[in-house]
Amino acid sequence: MKHLFLIALLAIAGCNQQKNYPKAENALDAAREFIDAELKGDFNRAAQYMTHDAVNEQLLQTERIKYEGQLSAVKKQLGQSVINIIEIADLNESETIVNYSNSFDKVAHKIKSKKINGNWLVDLH
Numbered sequence: 001m002k003h004l005f006l007i008a009l010l011a012i013a014g015c016n017q018q019k020n021y022p023k024a025e026n027a028l029d030a031a032r033e034f035i036d037a038e039l040k041g042d043f044n045r046a047a048q049y050m051t052h053d054a055v056n057e058q059l060l061q062t063e064r065i066k067y068e069g070q071l072s073a074v075k076k077q078l079g080q081s082v083i084n085i086i087e088i089a090d091l092n093e094s095e096t097i098v099n100y101s102n103s104f105d106k107v108a109h110k111i112k113s114k115k116i117n118g119n120w121l122v123d124l125h
Contacts, residue, residue, distance in 0.1 A: 024121070029120060032083060038067075039078045041068075
């Protein structure tokens with residue numbers, strides 16, 4: 001019985017570890033990885049491509065709740081949708097706005113990528 005408990009505990013601990021996702025090489029890469037993860041409902045992956053502050057954490061949590069409230073058919077369609085880049089606007093060498101839509105809802109969205117300490121990350125606010 002002790003061995004079964006130990007195996008279960010190790011399995012749970014393994015599931016809670018953060019994965020190491022590939023580093024975004026540029027602003028578009030960070031935005032694309034974040035958007036793709038969010039569309040697929042992989043909010044742990046999305047968080048890896050996001051700046052971490054209270055506002056961003058809250059905005060991501062709001063998106064997670066909104067996603068989880070969707071019907072499974074909608075989640076499937078979102079996960080299979082294609083990201084359509086409308087425009088890329090470099091504000092300066094460390095900030096870029098990416099205008100995009102997805103093939104499911106076709107609504108235009110904007111997302112900002114920032115280069116912070118050599119890493120490209122999404123800033124939702």
